[in-house]
Amino acid sequence: MATIKDVARIAGVSASTASRALHDSDMISEATKERVRRAMEELDYSPNYSAQNLVNRTTNTIGIVLPVRESQDSLGNNPFFMQIIQGISSVCSENDYMVNLASGRTDDELRKNCQALIRSGNISKFIFLYSRKDDPVFDFVKKQKKVSCVVVGSSYEKKTQKSVQFVDNDNYQAGRDVADFMLKKGYEHLVFAYTDMNELVQTERYQGCSDYLKEQQKEGLSLSFSRVKEEENILKLQTFLANHPKTQAFIACDDIMAIRLQRLFKNSRLHKNYAVISFNNSLITEIANPALTSVDIFPYQLGEKAAQLLLEKSKKSKVQKVIIPHKIIERESTKIDEL
Template sequence: MVTIKDVAALAGVSTSTASRAMHNNKVISDETKQLVFNAMKELGYEPNYAARNLANKTSNTIGVILPVAGPEIFQNPFFMEIIRGINQECNQRQYMVTIASGDTNEELADNVATMVKRGRIQNFILLYSKVNDPVVTYLHDQKIGYTVVGKPVDYENETPYVDNDNILAAKDATEYLIQAGHQNICFVYNNEEQLVSLDRFTGYRRAIRSADLANEYQYQAPVDTSPTDVETFGSWLSEHPEVTGFVTSDDIVGLMVQQTINQTADIPRKVVSFNNSLFSQMSSPAFSSIDIHAKQLGIEAVSLMMKYIDNKNSLVSKIIVPHRLIVRD
């Protein structure tokens, strides 16, 4: 049976150095880490994480917390892309990933508490940010480490986070429509609790007011869109024939808007959305979307979290991932 001593001997380092390299300790150089990882691969060595976790009363698992939603959230490519980035970075750092989800705030908070108490998970990545979140309250009160994808609502100065400049991104999307000649533009969203929706509305509003346009329009779609939502939005649209441009909070909402527009083809209208997912690319016609680089958000979230795992005294910091407007005419 291959042991850590065999790995150390093949890599030409001491056993303690090999152990530190496997744990991605920052005092070990990248060159030495690579030597150890190559030796592990050649010998087929797999660290016994269960034994290490039992001894340390900790876990090498990162908990990833999804927003409250039904099973349809696993069909949302935005979250799948973030998780793909998280998995990729965690694999490189010899960490595992487990998912926490729930249909209600209470269920989600209970699931997270169970992961802490039974799974000994001490580090989490939240894939959302919203007001009055019991999960954040629990993690903060229990002094559990967490990083947020999105700007924190509470404890911002204490919380490391990764985000886009959603205000600027929405402003860019709205200004693109204005420059294309649209004078009446509506912001369509589906979750007012999410801080990201509030930021994107702020960006939309800034662009409208900066251009001295007379009207602002808002439409709140249901959180879980369905065929009946197209009919309902179609009724709203028939009451507002002057609206020809739409900034939507994400591609799923954008698809609902585009499907409605397709039924009123007599009036030229245009959609700009967020996430640049398959929903915007495969729609007929395809519509423009802001690429917020979801996979990179996941990678950066893990990198930021590891900084605090390695050094609990690190200053709290944030990472802003740039966005890009993908134009589809």
């Protein structure tokens, strides 16, 4: 098996120079780096990152922090998170980094898992796939020394540490766009369905919808659902619709909520059809019945940009926040002829 000394010999440099070139040091010229890369390719050389990590007490691994969920099965099956992770992984692979997931059913469980990654795994780079008000897990991680974070979402705080960056969509504007889209389709009695307003993304989407409806002098209602209590959700939906018979359509906080609504409609044996529009445009939207109109927020690109920011080498040129665009993709769930 080839060693760094073999690479150095073929490239005509010292072992220390070859090592610096391998780590893209600014001290080494591009011409020398290229010679080292050609030597590595010729010898089929792969760096022993594990050994380097032990010596340097660092790791070429990024920690990906998933949101707390009562059921990790539902979280793991959510294609939205899978697409973001795929985007992160693609950038990490290009930069010889690996990923490690941190999840938990409670705040305390998730915090302990992150703590283990930091203290036992020497991980100092984290991507949070959510933004939540008064989050003890995020507060714990960002207070650790020499730890940098990127959040897929926005911050509740007016001032955040410089080590924290954000990648997000304009969810407030997306909410406004959805309300405008539904009004133009002829749906005037709308309900925003959500699970947790402590999650900033849900709050921003709701606020955008609500503000736009008020500007158009239309009433916008909201209804919360449990992520796991099916019987409770059925009763809540039936009671709500009995009290609000003019309801025409639901704006779901995300695709999973929209699928849950479709199931609740069926299990509640409702005689009236309701239009549904959601956010994320994940893979399940096309196979839903009817297929869901959804706002594409480009989760793969969210993951890519989050990883790029985290691995960015120039500290002076850090961007604090990057906005990824969104686009409404219309399908059968909001077409009047289908309802």
